[in-house]
Amino acid sequence: MKLSQIEVFVIGVPPPGWGGRYWLVVKVTTDNGISGYGEVYAASVGPKAMVAVIEDVFARHMEGENPENIELMFRRAYSAGFTQRPDLTVMGAFSGLEMACWDILGKAHERPVYALLGGKMNERLRAYTYLYPLAHHDAAAFWSSPEMQVESALVAVDQGFTALKFDPAGPYTLRGGHQPSMYDIDLSVRICAALREAVGNRADLLFGTHGQFTPSGAIRLGQALEPYSPLWFEEPVPPDNLLDFAQVAQAVRIPVATGERMTTKAEFGTLLRAGGAAIVQPALGRSGGILETKKIAALAEAFGAQIAPHLYAGPVEWAANIQLAVTCPNLLLVESIQMGGAFHRPLIGDTLCVEDGYITAPTAPGLGIAFDEEMARAHPYNESALHLQMQEAPCNYHGPNGFQGGASQS
Structure with a gap:
């Protein structure tokens, strides 16, 4: 059995765009006719350029190879061009292709x-x-709006969720870390207080940020949130200096979680050795794929950290997250988009879902999904905007900082 050909689906996400503007799903087929699916979570370049990268990684490192030889193919991609270091774009392309290899292997063995x-x-x-x-x-x-956030939280708790994430402390600027405004600190505290009062001990609060603060700014914000006992303080500083996370972790009495913008065990190993995170959040479509992320989970286990696979993408990455999570003794949580996503679930044949706040281990072969190619082709993405984009304007210290919660469309 040899890897023979690929097809890449660039899928436009209908409004409001939960999960990003588009998803990159790859289909890999073997010479004996078994097809597997994977998802690429890499968007530093536009989708047309990313498709070219995916095709190059496949042709250069994987075509004609036995899909069982995942370690060998990983080392080819990781070391390509005399680099031998983490590369978000190349490893994102490989991650989706690697998922597809596992889907093929599961189908071949009917497991x-x-x-x-x-x-x-x-x-x-x-x-x-x-x-x-x-x-x-x-x-x-x-x-x-604390009032609207509380309404949404109560609906989610009634659906069975025991952990809720929110991120009021914008803005996410391309300028790197900044000090939070007093408005943003106050708003974050008010929303935390309102949510804690509303849900009591029925749900954990997961305070999200996206790397927008300096270490000292993150510490100021984190210490203000401590009375509400969030389960985590997510990505409080930019991911380009992994040692900065340790400063925050040592000064704030909320577990630090991070990892959605990191790739491979090299970056996660540095983070964990520095004491920078109690919870790691690899995105499997970027972190190196299923096997590499299994290694990341094992590293976390050795350092007393837990794993919570990240998801702000499509349902194929969600399926890969679930397959990995079933195996991890140090699993904390898996991310879902609502009850599985109004557009996500039909795209995989409604094969996965959240019930009463939990996802049951699937039993179907491979990733356990029935990917709908016809639906994917009916929703092409023909624009040039990236999956998510950051604000160019700096933080506003005179009033509110507008934030749309990751919605890419309206």
Whole structure:
């Protein structure tokens, strides 16, 4: 059995765009006719350029290879061009192709991927979701409204979720870390207080940021949030200096979580050795794929850290997250988009879902999904904007900082 050909689907996400503007799903087929699917979570370049990278990585490092030889193919891609270091774009391309190899292997052996990775450790996976606007909410006002956030939280708790994520402390600028404004600190505290009062001990609060603060700025914000006992303080500083996370972790009495913008065990190993995170959040479509992320989870276990695979992408990455999570003794949570996503779930044949706050280990072969190619082709993405984009303007210290919660469309 040899890897023979690929097809890349660039899927435009309908409004409001939960999960980003588009998803990159790859289909890999072997010379004996078995096809597997994977998802690439890399968007430093536009989708057309990224498709070219995916095709090059496949042709250069994987075509004609036995899909079982994942370690060899990883080392080819990781070391290519005399680099031998983490590369978000190349490893993103490889990650999606690697997922597809596991999907092929599972189908060839008629077993779920997790059965080939150490077997079932977790029968049910505790899921969490962002707080998203409800149908009657003003979507623009939602992200800075404690009252609307509470309404959304109560619906999610009634659906069975026991962990809720929110991120009111914008803006996310391309300028790197900054000091939070007093408005943003106050808003963050008010939303935390309102949510804690509303949900009590029924759900953990997951305070999200996206690397927008300097270490000292993150510490100021984190210490203000401590009375509400969030389960984590997510990505408080930019991911380009891994040692900065340790400063925050040592000064704030909230567990630091991070990892969605990191790739391979090299970066996560540095983070963990420095004491920079209690919870790691690799995105499997960027972190090196399923096997590499299994190694990251093992590193975390050795350092007393837990794993919570990240998801702000499509349902194929979600399926890979679930397969990995089933095997991990140090699993904390898996991210979901609401109950699985109104556009996400049909794209994989409604094969996965959240029920009463948990995802049950799938039993179907491979990734356990039925990818709908016809639906994917019916939603092409023909624009040039990136999956997510950052604000150019600096932080506003005179008033509110507008934030749309990751929504890419309206």
